[in-house]
Amino acid sequence: MGKEFSTTPRQVPRVETKFRRIVTPLPHPDSLPTLEKLRQFEPLSMRGQPPLVWDRAEDIFVYDKHGNKWLDWSSGVLVASAGHGAPAVRQAIIDQVSSGLLHNYVFPSEERAELAERLAGLAPEGLNKVFLLTTGSEATECAIKLARAHGIKVGGKKKIGIIGYERGFHGRTLGAQQAGGMAGQKSWIVNLDPAIVNAPFPDGYWQQETRFETFLAAIDRAGLEPGEIAGVLMETYQGVRPDVAPVEYVR
Numbered sequence: 001m002g003k004e005f006s007t008t009p010r011q012v013p014r015v016e017t018k019f020r021r022i023v024t025p026l027p028h029p030d031s032l033p034t035l036e037k038l039r040q041f042e043p044l045s046m047r048g049q050p051p052l053v054w055d056r057a058e059d060i061f062v063y064d065k066h067g068n069k070w071l072d073w074s075s076g077v078l079v080a081s082a083g084h085g086a087p088a089v090r091q092a093i094i095d096q097v098s099s100g101l102l103h104n105y106v107f108p109s110e111e112r113a114e115l116a117e118r119l120a121g122l123a124p125e126g127l128n129k130v131f132l133l134t135t136g137s138e139a140t141e142c143a144i145k146l147a148r149a150h151g152i153k154v155g156g157k158k159k160i161g162i163i164g165y166e167r168g169f170h171g172r173t174l175g176a177q178q179a180g181g182m183a184g185q186k187s188w189i190v191n192l193d194p195a196i197v198n199a200p201f202p203d204g205y206w207q208q209e210t211r212f213e214t215f216l217a218a219i220d221r222a223g224l225e226p227g228e229i230a231g232v233l234m235e236t237y238q239g240v241r242p243d244v245a246p247v248e249y250v251r
Contacts, residue, residue, distance in 0.1 A: 003048065004044070004047040004048070005047065005048075005049070005050055005051050006051075007027055007032060007035050007036075007039075007051045009025040009026065009027055009028065009029050009032075010025055010026060011025050012025065012026050019061075019069075019071055020069055020070060020071060021067065021068055021069040022068050022069075022070075023066075023067045023068060024066045024067065024068060026050075026051075026052065026068075027051045027052060027053065028053075028064065028065075028066045028068070030065075030066065031051075031052075031053040031064065031065075031066075034053050035051050035053065052064060052068070052070070053065075056085075057072065057076070057080070057084035057085065058083075058084050058085050059083045059084060059085070059086075060072055060075075060083060060084070061084070062084070072084065074239075077239070078239055096111070112132065115130075115132065116130040116132070135171070136170065136171050136176075137170070137171025137172055137173045137176045138171075138173075140170040140171045140173070140175065140176040140179065140233070141171075141173055141174075141175045141176060143231070143233065144162055144175045144176075144179060144231065144233070145175075147162060147230045147231030148160045148162070148230050148231070150230065151229075151230025151231070152230075155227065155228075155230075158228050159227065159228050159229070159230050160195045160228070160230050161195045161196075161197070161219075161222075161224045161228045161229040161230055161231075162178075162179055162195065162196045162197075162229075162230060162231050162232075162233060163197060163198070163199055163215070163218070163219065163229060163231070163232045163233070164178075164179035164180055164181055164196065164197070164198050164199075164232075164233045164234075165181050165198055165199055165200070165201040165233075165234055165235070165238075166181035166198050166199070166200055166201050166206075166207070167181045167182065167201055167206065167238055167240060167241060167243065168180045168181040168182075168198070168201065168233070168234070168235055168238060168240075169181075169182055169235070169238070169239070169240045170233060170235075172185075174189065175196075177189065178192060178193055178196045179196055179233045181198045181201070182240070194222070194223075195222075195224065195228075197218060197219070197221075197222040197224070198218070199214065199215045199218035199219075200214045200218065201238060201243060201245065202214060202245055202246055202249045203238070203241070203243035203244065203245065204246070205243065206241070206243065210246050210249055211249070212249055215249075234250075236250055
């Protein structure tokens with residue numbers, strides 16, 4: 001997830017605006033023990049972000065302990081789209097912690113029923129079932145499984161094709177990384193599933209050609225027929241770059 005950053009403190013220009021404040025060397029020397037501990041106990045894949053040790057985050061801002069303040073353009077890598085520490089979200093967490101019920105997974109509860117109903121009500125027509133999972137990777141694996149199971153049911157054992165996109169990222173598990181388009185993350189798999197392939201992502205920059213014909217050509221190159229496709233996995237907004245798919249192509 002990006003190249004490793006140096007942790008050697010550097011003097012940087014001072015910044016003092018309404019939205020940002022940078023007043024120390026980066027990373028701050030006092031944060032080095034934390035960074036060294038993370039590098040000792042976490043894998044290399046976790047070193048792709050700037051070595052700035054977060055202390056707190058509020059709304060769209062991130063703060064360290066040393067007087068620095070940044071804008072979080074990534075929304076916590078797309079998990080804090082309502083803003084960091086949004087009062088309503090924070091209060092809901094406090095209320096649930098205080099309720100005495102923190103976990104029930106597959107067992108019934110009023111909270112699960114209310115959440116499932118709410119999500120089904122927000123989903124497009126025809127999507128009226130909700131399966132609550134823990135991670136995006138888990139959801140991706142479930143989506144691939146459901147697509148293939150349905151494909152086999154309606155079209156036989158050849159209808160198992162899954163089409164992902166170049167530069168797409170869907171998680172770190174087996175199916176998620178095969179369907180994703182990060183080539184460097186697939187070498188460990190070795191025996192790649194020939195029915196899981198990537199089409200060019202039509203962003204108009206990395207892939208200049210944005211016509212839907214590029215999708216059909218990718219299927220043809222893989223030796224698949226359109227009737228053998230069970231599902232398509234696409235981030236219309238690819239967060240890794242970021243890139244945005246054209247509306248007409250998606251339609």
